Amino acid sequence: MRNSCAIGWKSVELNQHSPTVVLIRTFFDKTGVASQETHQAIEAVFRIERARLIGGLARTVRNVDLAEELAQDALLIALSAWQKTGVPNNPGAWLRAVAKRRAIDRIRRDKMRERKHAEIARDLGGECASAAEDIEVAMDDDLGDELLGLIFTACHPIISRDARAALTLRLVGGLTIDEIARAFLCSETTIAQRIVRAKKTLGNAGLAFEVPRGAERAGRLTSVLEIIYLVFNEGYAATAGECLVRPSLCAEAQRLGRILAGLMPEDSEVFGLLALMEIQASRLSARTGSDGSFVPLPEQNRARWDQFLIRRGFAALARAEALGGADGPYALQAALAACHAQARKAEETDWLRISELYDRLREVVPSSVVDLNRAVAHSMAFGPEAGLKLIDEIAEGTSLRSYAPLPAAKGDFLFRAGRLQEAKAQFETAARLTRNEGEQSFLLARAAACAM
Amino acid sequence: MRAIVFVKATEDSERGDSLPTTEMLEAMGKYNEELVNAGIMVGGDGLKPSSFGKRVAFDGASRTVIDGPFAETRELVAGFWLWDVKDMDEAIAWAKRCPNPMPGPSELEIRPIFELEDFGENVTPEIAELEEQLRDRLEER
Numbered sequence: 001m002r003n004s005c006a007i008g009w010k011s012v013e014l015n016q017h018s019p020t021v022v023l024i025r026t027f028f029d030k031t032g033v034a035s036q037e038t039h040q041a042i043e044a045v046f047r048i049e050r051a052r053l054i055g056g057l058a059r060t061v062r063n064v065d066l067a068e069e070l071a072q073d074a075l076l077i078a079l080s081a082w083q084k085t086g087v088p089n090n091p092g093a094w095l096r097a098v099a100k101r102r103a104i105d106r107i108r109r110d111k112m113r114e115r116k117h118a119e120i121a122r123d124l125g126g127e128c129a130s131a132a133e134d135i136e137v138a139m140d141d142d143l144g145d146e147l148l149g150l151i152f153t154a155c156h157p158i159i160s161r162d163a164r165a166a167l168t169l170r171l172v173g174g175l176t177i178d179e180i181a182r183a184f185l186c187s188e189t190t191i192a193q194r195i196v197r198a199k200k201t202l203g204n205a206g207l208a209f210e211v212p213r214g215a216e217r218a219g220r221l222t223s224v225l226e227i228i229y230l231v232f233n234e235g236y237a238a239t240a241g242e243c244l245v246r247p248s249l250c251a252e253a254q255r256l257g258r259i260l261a262g263l264m265p266e267d268s269e270v271f272g273l274l275a276l277m278e279i280q281a282s283r284l285s286a287r288t289g290s291d292g293s294f295v296p297l298p299e300q301n302r303a304r305w306d307q308f309l310i311r312r313g314f315a316a317l318a319r320a321e322a323l324g325g326a327d328g329p330y331a332l333q334a335a336l337a338a339c340h341a342q343a344r345k346a347e348e349t350d351w352l353r354i355s356e357l358y359d360r361l362r363e364v365v366p367s368s369v370v371d372l373n374r375a376v377a378h379s380m381a382f383g384p385e386a387g388l389k390l391i392d393e394i395a396e397g398t399s400l401r402s403y404a405p406l407p408a409a410k411g412d413f414l415f416r417a418g419r420l421q422e423a424k425a426q427f428e429t430a431a432r433l434t435r436n437e438g439e440q441s442f443l444l445a446r447a448a449a450c451a452m
Numbered sequence: 453m454r455a456i457v458f459v460k461a462t463e464d465s466e467r468g469d470s471l472p473t474t475e476m477l478e479a480m481g482k483y484n485e486e487l488v489n490a491g492i493m494v495g496g497d498g499l500k501p502s503s504f505g506k507r508v509a510f511d512g513a514s515r516t517v518i519d520g521p522f523a524e525t526r527e528l529v530a531g532f533w534l535w536d537v538k539d540m541d542e543a544i545a546w547a548k549r550c551p552n553p554m555p556g557p558s559e560l561e562i563r564p565i566f567e568l569e570d571f572g573e574n575v576t577p578e579i580a581e582l583e584e585q586l587r588d589r590l591e592e593r
Contacts, residue, residue: 044541258491303579
C-alpha cells in the first residue's frame with residue numbers, strides 16, 4: 001500500500017495514461033508489491049466522488065435519473081479498471097471523462113433511434129453532433145458547485161418531504177435503497193417508488209439543477225435545512241422501532257450539515273443548524289441506558305456527553321451569531337441546547353437564560369410545542385406557579401389536547417406546588433395518552449407517588 | 453472515526469531553510485479547501501523543525517530537558533490534521549489525494565483517536581469533570 005502511495009505522489013505531473021506510470025504500476029503488479037487496490041479502497045474513493053459526479057452529470061443532461069445511471073456505469077468501469085491499475089491520481093476527473101463518453105454515446109444512440117422512428121434523414125445529424133458538443137463543453141466546465149446544486153435539487157420543494165429526504169440520502173449521502181428503507185422503517189419498494197416518482201417530478205419540471213440565486217435562494221435553503229434536520233431527527237428521536245436512536249442517520253445528517261457549512265460559509269442558519277445537530281448528537285450515547293431504555297436529560301451521565309461535538313457545536317453557534325443570525329430558528333434552538341451542554345450537573349442549568357431563549361423562539365417559530373417547553377423553562381426559573389399560568393394559556397388552544405407531554409408537565413408543576421391530588425389526575429391522563437410503554441410506566445409511577 | 457493525520461518530517465523539513473514554494477502552498481490550500489468542503493477537516497497546522505523543540509525525559513524522579521534538533525528524522529512530525537471520517541478506508545482515500553507535502557519522498561501517518569465508546573461506562577463523572585475543567589482552562593486562553 002505504501003508503495004502505491006509513493007507512486008501516486010511522485011507521478012503528480014505525469015499524464016494519467018502515460019506509459020511511465022503504467023510501466024511502474026505493471027512492475028509493482030508483477031513483483032506483487034501492493035499496487036493492487038482492494039475493493040474497499042475503491043469504494044472509499046467512490047463515496048468521495050459519487051455525489052459530485054452525479055451533480056455535474058445532472059446539470060449537463062438535465063435528468064437526475066440518467067445522471068445517476070451514467071455515474072453508476074462510470075463507477076462500474078472504474079471498479080474493473082482500478083483493480084488492475086490502482087486508483088488514478090485524479091479519480092474525479094477520470095470518472096467525469098468516462099461518464100462524459102457514456103453520455104455522448106447515449107445521446108447519439110437516442111438520436112439514431114429517434115431518427116429511425118421518425119424517418120427523418122440527415123438534417124438531424126447536425127443536431128446530434130451539437131448535443132454531443134454541448135455535453136463536451138458542459139462536463140469540462142467545472143464550476144465546483146455541482147454538489148451544492150445537487151443538494152438543492154434533491155431538496156426541491158416541488159417533491160414531498162419524505163421523498164426529498166430519501167432522494168438526498170440516495171444521491172448526496174450515497175446510501176442504498178435498502179439502507180434508506182431500514183432508516184425510515186419502510187419497505188424497499190416504498191422507498192424505491194418514492195425515489196422514482198421524485199425523479200420523474202424533477203425531470204418533468206425542467207429544472208436547471210443549479211444553486212438558486214437571489215430571492216429564490218432563501219426559500220430553497222429553508223427546504224434544504226429542513227430536510228437535513230428531518231434526517232437527523234429520524235435518527236435522534238426514533239419515532240418508532242426497536243432502537244431508540246439510529247446514530248448512523250444522525251452522523252449522515254451531521255456530515256451533510258458540515259458539507260453545507262463548507263460550501264455556504266456566509267449563511268448563518270446553515271451554521272445554526274450545524275450547531276444544533278452537533279450539540280444534540282453529543283448526547284447520543286448518554287440518551288440510551290445499558291438496557292436500551294430512554295434516559296431523560298436530567299438523569300443522563302454527563303460524563304458521556306461528547307465534548308468534541310459540543311466544542312464543534314459551540315464553534316458553529318459562534319459563527320452563526322457572528323454572521324448576524326443569533327435569532328434564526330436553528331441558532332436559537334442551538335443556543336438552548338448549548339445551555340444544557342454547559343451545565344455540569346442538572347441543577348446548574350441556567351433556566352433564566354433558557355426561559356429568555358424560549359421567549360425569543362416563540363416569536364420566530366410560533367408553535368404550541370415551543371410554548372409548552374417555554375412553560376417548563378419558566379417553571380424551573382420562576383417556580384411552578386409561573387409554569388401553571390403559562391400552561392393553562394396553552395391548554396385553552398386545542399391543538400395539544402391529546403398530547404401526553406402537556407398533562408405530564410402540568411402534573412409536574414402541580415406536584416412541585418404541593419397540589420398532589422390534581423397532580424395525580426394529570427399524570428394519569430398523560431399515561432393514558434402516551435403510546436410509549438416506557439413513558440407510560442414512568443408516568444404511572446409518578447401518579448402513584450402523589451398518593452403517598 | 454476521528455483521526456490525526458501526521459505529516460512525517462524529512463531532512464528538508466528538519467533543515468527548515470527551504471520554505472514551501474508558492475506552487476506547493478497553492479496545491480495544499482486547494483486540498484485543504486476540499487477537505488473542508490467535504491466536511492471532514494476539523495483542524496490542522498504545520499510544525500517548526502525540531503531544532504525549535506525541547507524534550508523532557510523521565511526516569512524515576514528525575515526530569516531532564518533535551519534540546520532539539522532530534523536525530524531520528526523519519527520518526528519526527530512536521531505537521532498534522534485532525535479529521536472526522538467514516539472509516540479508515542475513507543481516511544486513506546483522502547490521504548492519497550494530498551499533494552506530496554515535501555520536495556522529496558515523504559509519508560503521512562493516519563492514527564485513529566480513541567472515541568468515547570472505547571471507554572464506555574469507565575468514564576466516571578469525576579474523570580470527565582477533571583477533563584472538562586482542563587478544557588475550559590484551555591479555552592479561556
